[in-house]
Amino acid sequence: MKKVMELFSLSGKTALVTGGAGYLGRAICEALAEAGATVIVASRQLEKCRQFADQLLEQGWKADAEQVDVTDTVSVKQAFRSIRSRHGAIDILVNNAWSGTKNSFESIREEEWKYDLEISLTSVFRCVREALPDLKKNRGVILNVASMYGHTAPDYRIYDSLDLTNPPSYGAAKAGTIQLTKYLASFLSPYGIRVNAISPGPFPHEQTRKNTAFMRQLSSKNPLNRVGEPHELKGAVLLLCSPAGSYMTGQNICVDGGWSIW
Amino acid sequence: MNWFEDLFRLDGRVAVVTGGLGILGRTFCEGLAAYGAHVAVLDLNPGACAEFARQLQQKYGRPCIGVGCDVSKPVQVKRAFQKVEDELGNVRIVLNNAATKTSDIQAFYAPIEKYTLKQWRKVSAVNLDGVFVVAREAGRRMIATGAGGSIIQTSSLYGWVAPNPAMYEGAWYGGHAMNTPAVYSATKAAVHGLTRYLAIQWAPYRIRVNTLVPGGVEHEQNDTFKKNYASRTPLGRMARAEEMVGAVLYLASDASSYMTGQALIVDGGYTAW
Numbered sequence: 001m002k003k004v005m006e007l008f009s010l011s012g013k014t015a016l017v018t019g020g021a022g023y024l025g026r027a028i029c030e031a032l033a034e035a036g037a038t039v040i041v042a043s044r045q046l047e048k049c050r051q052f053a054d055q056l057l058e059q060g061w062k063a064d065a066e067q068v069d070v071t072d073t074v075s076v077k078q079a080f081r082s083i084r085s086r087h088g089a090i091d092i093l094v095n096n097a098w099s100g101t102k103n104s105f106e107s108i109r110e111e112e113w114k115y116d117l118e119i120s121l122t123s124v125f126r127c128v129r130e131a132l133p134d135l136k137k138n139r140g141v142i143l144n145v146a147s148m149y150g151h152t153a154p155d156y157r158i159y160d161s162l163d164l165t166n167p168p169s170y171g172a173a174k175a176g177t178i179q180l181t182k183y184l185a186s187f188l189s190p191y192g193i194r195v196n197a198i199s200p201g202p203f204p205h206e207q208t209r210k211n212t213a214f215m216r217q218l219s220s221k222n223p224l225n226r227v228g229e230p231h232e233l234k235g236a237v238l239l240l241c242s243p244a245g246s247y248m249t250g251q252n253i254c255v256d257g258g259w260s261i262w
Numbered sequence: 263m264n265w266f267e268d269l270f271r272l273d274g275r276v277a278v279v280t281g282g283l284g285i286l287g288r289t290f291c292e293g294l295a296a297y298g299a300h301v302a303v304l305d306l307n308p309g310a311c312a313e314f315a316r317q318l319q320q321k322y323g324r325p326c327i328g329v330g331c332d333v334s335k336p337v338q339v340k341r342a343f344q345k346v347e348d349e350l351g352n353v354r355i356v357l358n359n360a361a362t363k364t365s366d367i368q369a370f371y372a373p374i375e376k377y378t379l380k381q382w383r384k385v386s387a388v389n390l391d392g393v394f395v396v397a398r399e400a401g402r403r404m405i406a407t408g409a410g411g412s413i414i415q416t417s418s419l420y421g422w423v424a425p426n427p428a429m430y431e432g433a434w435y436g437g438h439a440m441n442t443p444a445v446y447s448a449t450k451a452a453v454h455g456l457t458r459y460l461a462i463q464w465a466p467y468r469i470r471v472n473t474l475v476p477g478g479v480e481h482e483q484n485d486t487f488k489k490n491y492a493s494r495t496p497l498g499r500m501a502r503a504e505e506m507v508g509a510v511l512y513l514a515s516d517a518s519s520y521m522t523g524q525a526l527i528v529d530g531g532y533t534a535w
Contacts (some may be wrong), residue, residue, distance in 0.1 A: 153535040223424075262424045 007244040011036035014090045015241070016083060018042050018070050018127060019097035021052040023205050024145065027230035028094055031237045033061035037092065040083055042066040070097045070123035071115070080130045089134035092241050095124045095177075096145040103167035104159075116169035121176040128184060139192035141241050144181050146197040148256045150174030158217045164208065174199075178252050185250030194249040196240040201256025202227045223258030269517045273298035276350045277514065278343070280304045280333050280396055281360030283314060285481050285503050286416065290357050293507035294514065295322035299355060302346040304331040325350060333360045333392030336399075343399045352407045355514045356400040358415040361449075362388040367438050374444045382445045389449035393456060397471070401464055410468025414513045415457050419477045419529050421450030429494065433487035440487065454525055461523030470522040472513045476506050477529030496531030 015032045019025040020041035033039045033056050041049040041056075041063060049065035056063035064086065068079035083090065100116040124144055134140065149171040159165040177197060184195040202218050204227055209215055219226050236253045239245045254260060277294045281287040282303035295301050295318045303311045303318070308330025315328035327349050331342035346353055362385060363370045369381040393415055404411040425442040433440050454473045461471040478491050480500040492499045509526045512518050527533060 152533075155535045223426075260423075262426045 002243070004244075008238055008242045009036050010092070010238075010242055013037040013092060014040065014083075014087045015092035015094065016040045016042060016066075016090050016127075016131070017094040017096055018068065018123070019099075020094075021045065021048045022096070022098075024200065024203060024230055024233060025096050026052060027233050028096055028145075028237050029056065029063070030231075031234035032092065032094075032241060033059075033063055034234075035238055035242060036062075037241075038062040038064065038087060040064045040066050040087065040090070042068045042079060043097065044069045070127060071118045073126055076126050076130050080134075084134070089137050090131060091135075091138045091140045092143070093127060093131045093135065093140065094143045094145070094237075094241070095127055097123055098145075098170075100167060100170065102163060102165050103169070104156075104165045105168045107165075108167050108169060112167070113169045116167060117173050117176075120170065120173035121180070124177055124180055132188075135188075135193045136191045142181075142184065142188075142193065142195040143237065143240050144177050144195070144197040146177045146181070146199045146252060147171070147174040148199050148201045148254065148259045150176075150178045150199055151252075151254075152260050155221065158214065158221065160214075164211070164214060181252060182250045189249060194240075194245070196245070196248060196250065197252040198233065198236050198240065199252055199254045199256060200228060200233060201254070201259040203230060203233075221259070222256075223262060226257065228255065228257060270511050270515045271298055272355065272511070272515055274300065275354040276300045276302065276346065276352060277355035277357065278302045278304060278346055278353050278396075278400070279357040279359060280331070280392070281416075282328075282357075283307065283310055284359070284361075285479060286476065286506055287357075287359055288314065289503040289507055290359065290510050291318055291326075292322075293511055294355070294357075295319075295324050295326060297511055297515070298324065299514075300324050300350045301326045302342075302350060302353075303328045304333070304342055305360070306330065306332055333396050334387040336395050339392075339395050339399050343403060347403065352409060353400060353403055354409060354411045356396065356411070356413045357510065357514075358393050358396050358400075358413060358453075360388055360392055360396070361416070361446075370443060371438060371441055372443070373441075377443065377445070385443070385445045386449055389446070390452050390456075393453055397456065397460055401460065401467075401469060404469050405464070405467045408467070411470070412514050412518075413460070413469065413471045414510060415453050415471070415473050417453045417457075417473045417475045417525065418446070418450040419475060419527075419532055420447045421452075421454060422475060422525075422527070423533055426494065429487070429490040431486075431490070432484075433490065434484040435487070436482040440483070457525070458523045465522060470513075470518070472518070472521060472523065473525040474506065474509055474513065475525050475527040475529065477501050477527075477532050479503050479506070494532065495529070496534060499530065501528065501530060 015037045046067040053063040053065040069075040154166045181197040277299040283305040311328025315326040318326040329342045457473040
């Protein structure tokens with residue numbers, strides 16, 4: 001039987017993380033790199049990705065950067081060609097990219113709605129489609145980053161200004177991601193490809209954390225009475241991406257401080 | 263004749279309601295009788311059951327009977343169903359609804375660290391064992407008659423999500439400091455496990471089994487609790503018992519003829535955020 005540390009090892013594997021230089025993306029990249037994978041940090045901001053990949057390299061891990069706009073099929077195809085030429089077929093795809101504006105149901109414009117769905121949901125379809133030959137070849141793994149707001153609604157009372165409000169498009173896209181995870185888990189199972197999701201709870205950015213009144217309210221809504229720290233996603237990411245999770249597919253792990261249990 | 267107008271009608275169908283004298287149980291009995299069902303009210307106190315059944319019969323003009331029955335006693339359950347069959351006819355609808363706080367309120371509300379196994383078992387004997395025994399009796403008879411039926415099992419919001427302890431600060435129910443004990447959550451969650459199991463097993467016999475999941479129903483809670491609860495609910499208030507009746511009639515009638523193994527959550531949006 002495999003020893004527990006071997007089960008979590010990603011030695012010799014290549015992982016692509018979209019939105020890899022972002023707030024949660026960094027923690028995800030670190031987790032995969034620390035487990036031995038070569039991590040490709042990808043987003044639209046190539047310079048930001050390079051800097052973070054260099055940081056990983058300096059710490060003795062294996063990393064590389066790639067430019068990709070997940071809303072653009074041509075860009076995604078181009079990125080995969082470029083990655084393959086340097087690293088061969090990838091083993092792990094983490095769909096983590098997100099960017100969008102804060103909005104309420106009343107303020108969101110149709111272009112914004114379309115953009116949010118495009119970057120958060122359609123991007124998963126697009127990246128999986130491009131990655132599929134690689135993942136089939138390597139019996140790879142897909143991890144989709146969903147959200148607690150993919151299965152519960154925000155309590156509008158804690159979002160008292162447009163700077164903070166979680167847009168309706170976000171939860172809709174994330175709910176779609178959770179369902180797509182199950183669909184893919186079913187349809188890709190013949191190829192030995194596992195597909196899972198994580199649903200992070202409240203992990204507000206540094207900027208949001210400065211608003212102490214909001215932070216207090218947000219924390220008080222959570223059984224653990226606090227928000228999450230990015231490193232607290234590492235365990236779930238590694239479980240689902242490594243052989244430690246080899247019998248898990250189609251699941252959604254909630255790393256949310258208990259948000260949805262009461 | 264427009265068939266849809268009669269979709270929710272229960273004319274002449276015999277319905278058994280366990281816990282029929284409870285806050286929800288009484289309201290369910292009224293709803294069923296109002297839609298034409300012949301209702302058997304089952305609860306611990308035979309005299310009170312008979313009296314309530316008499317009132318139902320008078321008000322709705324349907325034959326109704328009251329039967330004393332402790333659902334944790336299989337023999338009593340068997341006798342009660344036999345009596346219903348003899349006096350009203352074959353049972354088509356069962357509201358598997360009885361639950362208990364037991365006679366020892368202090369033991370019922372004890373903190374989990376101090377909860378005695380004895381008390382846990384006393385509650386489970388009704389909330390879970392009783393639900394099994396009633397379902398088994400109903401299923402046996404429905405299979406034997408071949409007419410099918412609908413079994414509706416009452417769970418709770420707290421079979422779905424955990425209670426928030428902050429909600430119980432300063433909360434009283436009927437003169438006692440209240441909470442939601444773990445045995446309540448655990449047994450109410452188990453009810454739905456049984457629902458899904460039975461829905462599969464008995465589908466070939468045209469017996470549908472579904473779960474009703476009520477949110478907190480306003481009763482003898484003090485204002486502090488009502489306020490606490492309301493503030494955590496999108497609709498901003500606790501439920502009234504009558505507001506569960508629509509769901510019960512839906513599940514009991516042919517309106518839900520293609521639905522089985524499901525949970526109908528009536529919680530004012532509590533679990534939506």
